[in-house]
Amino acid sequence: MRFVLRIVALLLVIVIVFLLVNTLRLTSHQLTDVPPAPPISVPDSAIQRFAGAIRIPTVSYTDYALTDTTQFDKFLTYIRASYPLIQQRLNPQTFNQYGLLYEWKGRNPALKPVLLMAHYDVVPVIQGTQGMWKRPPFAGIIEDGYLYGRGTLDDKMSVMGLLESVDYLLRTGYQPERTLFLAFGQDEETSGFRGAQTIAAALKKRAVSLEYVLDEGGVIKPEGVSGANKPVALIGISEKxxxxxxxxxxxxxxxxxxxxxxxxxxxxxxxxxxxxxxxxxxxxxxxxxxxxxxxxxxxxxxxxxxxxxxxxxxxxxxxxxxxxxxxxxxxxxxxxxxxxxxxxxxxxxxxxxxxxxxxxxxxxxxxxxxxxxxxxxxxxxxxxxxxxxxxxNPVPLSSTETPAFLTIHKTIRSVFPNVLVAPYVMLGATDSKYYSALTSSIYRFAPIPLTDAASAGVHGTNERISINDYRNMIWFYVTLIRNSQ
Incomplete structure (x- = not known):
């Protein structure tokens, strides 16, 4: 009996030692010594342009017959007037009338292009909840450091943030080494068949092979996740x-x-x-x-x-x-x-x-x-x-070992130095799934902190974004484009 107990004790010690060795051998995946990103100046006019975009109710409905496409026409007219330099330099194309693709030619055609994407359609305001909004959902009101309205989080913030970042770079004389695509869908909220699916098919027909795709998805969780006591930036490496x-x-x-x-x-x-x-x-x-x-x-x-x-x-x-x-x-x-x-x-x-x-x-x-x-x-x-x-089917998991993931990780740490980075799988769906034939590196991340309480505004009531967070979003996209070269 004692012999058996000794064997059990020995096995237990071996298991404990094995567990401790595995634990002590852990190395951190977090990048260190990342220099801070050069600051940029985001003018108040950028905030006003964003507010103007929110005032255009580009609501998409599953029943397309209910969609007021005149608002989509207004939005495209607004974009063209707000960013004339982008219109002149980035070869704008439309798909199914309202899907947008911009191409910023890089100096080195041997480098694979990067595609940054978003969508400008929004979900309807739930019937009977209009009175629950602190400010009207399509008034684009700025108050106490926040911009209120449908689309401030999902996902006009990304559309306008990307346009502002490219406009900033154009005005400073920047020229990318690799080609940059901007793709903006008009029907992500209703499965993206007219927008993202059509744009992706057109690029595939052109035999375009992408370095990586970045879409909306993960955010910075200020409360941390899974026991981490710091904010965590979640980068979606797949979606359900x-x-x-x-x-x-x-x-x-x-x-x-x-x-x-x-x-x-x-x-x-x-x-x-x-x-x-x-x-x-x-x-x-x-x-x-x-x-x-x-x-x-x-x-x-x-x-x-x-x-x-x-x-x-x-x-x-x-x-x-x-x-x-x-x-x-x-x-x-x-x-x-x-x-x-x-x-x-x-x-x-x-x-x-x-x-x-x-x-x-x-x-x-x-x-x-x-x-x-x-x-x-x-x-x-x-x-x-x-x-x-x-x-x-679920989208295949994108690797965290690619130069693209490293670039996104590095950019996050340079703009948000106190944030941890981690991959995760998105529970919802995005337009990015349509680009899986063009690259195996598809990531989903929006560079804003979003608490659980604030996330209730997405598709809910009182959707809003901090003006400071929007400025940082533009800063992030400017830095990401520079880092992707």
Whole structure:
């Protein structure tokens, strides 16, 4: 017995030593000794131009017939008048009338171009919430150091910030070594088919191969993440896939006084319940592992041991992350029932019942795999499972070892020296997915600090941006363009 205990004790010591060695061997991924970016002067006129852009309600609707395209015409006219030097020098092109592509030719055609992108369409203001706004959503009012309005965060800030940065560089006589593309979509909020998809297809037809793409996505989290006690700049290295399924059951209908053992509503409700009670498995290898790896050297010793030894502490890490909605969503393909349609009268049995389930696919999962698993979980031939619209697989993970990621990392540290940098997987979708045929280096980052409370304004009420943060955004883009040469 003593011999067995000694063996167990020896094994325990070996495991502890192994854990400590792994922990102590950790090296920081954070760049050090990055010189501060040369400061630039952002005039008040840049803020006024941004406010003017917010006053044009470029609202896009899923039903394109509801979209007031005259506002898109106004926006394009406004851009052309506000930045005449860009119009003269950057070879502007339009796609499907409202998608914008600018090309700033570089001196060295042997270098692959960089594409910086954004979108200028915005979501509608939710009906009945207009009175909840501190300032009207399309008034473009500046007050107490903030600009209020729909699009200040999503995503006219990036459109206007990029235009201001290029205009600044043009006025200072700057000429890039590598070609720079600016691509601005008009329908990102409704899947980007008319804008980004068309622009990307045109570039592919021209056999353009890009050094990297940068789109909206990650931000600077002032509260930190995963135990880090400093602000963290999250760079999206992928984004989740998208799929909606309809579950349909057909019954015989009839009078409610003589119901069958299970109605069509009951069949679909049972199927939905099965899906909610059998979520997709939680995985660290969908991108969370890289986030933890980047932050491991910046957290407490206990967390450092766990992050450096995910092979052992993975279950505990997953257990901790699944306690929050956002943490849970980073770990798995999510299942969200969103629509239920059935019945017309309280005393009539419905013939059909239909439920819509939305899935956001973690890298590593596929549309076909999700459909197959849903059918397996439901396990009922009376339920028809069909794909609603067109789903898309997750975008492949972009490497953090590329010169492009290093350039973005370096630029962040030069403009925001006290910020940590870490890769992550976006929970939502962006237009950048359409450029995956042009480069394997697609990143998603908007250079602004955004608290959890402030992020509620995105697609919500009282959307606003700090004027100082917008000035820093322009500074960041100027520095990034210079660093990308």
């Amino acid at each position: 896939g998208y799929l909606s399924l309809e579950l349909t059951a057909i019954g015989k209908g009839g009078h409610s006084s003589m119901p069958p053992p299970q109605t069509s509503i009951g069949l679909v409700a049972e199927a939905v319940s099965k899906l909610e009670h059998n979520p997709f498995p939680a995985r660290l290898n969908g991108g969370v592992d890289q986030l933890l790896d980047y932050l491991a050297s910046e957290v407490s010793f206990g967390q450092r041991v766990a992050f450096a030894n995910q092979w052992l502490f993975g279950p505990l890490i997953k257990q901790a992350l699944t306690k929050t909605k956002s943490g849970n969503a980073t770990l798995r393909t999510t299942t969200a029932p969103t629509i239920f349609r059935s019945g017309a009268k309280d005393n009539v049995l419905p013939i059909d019942a239909v439920a819509t389930i939305n899935f956001r696919l973690l890298p590593g999962d596929t549309v076909d795999g999700v459909v197959a698993r849903v059918k397996e979980i439901i396990d009922n031939d009376s339920i028809t499972v069909s794909v609603l619209g067109k789903g898309n």
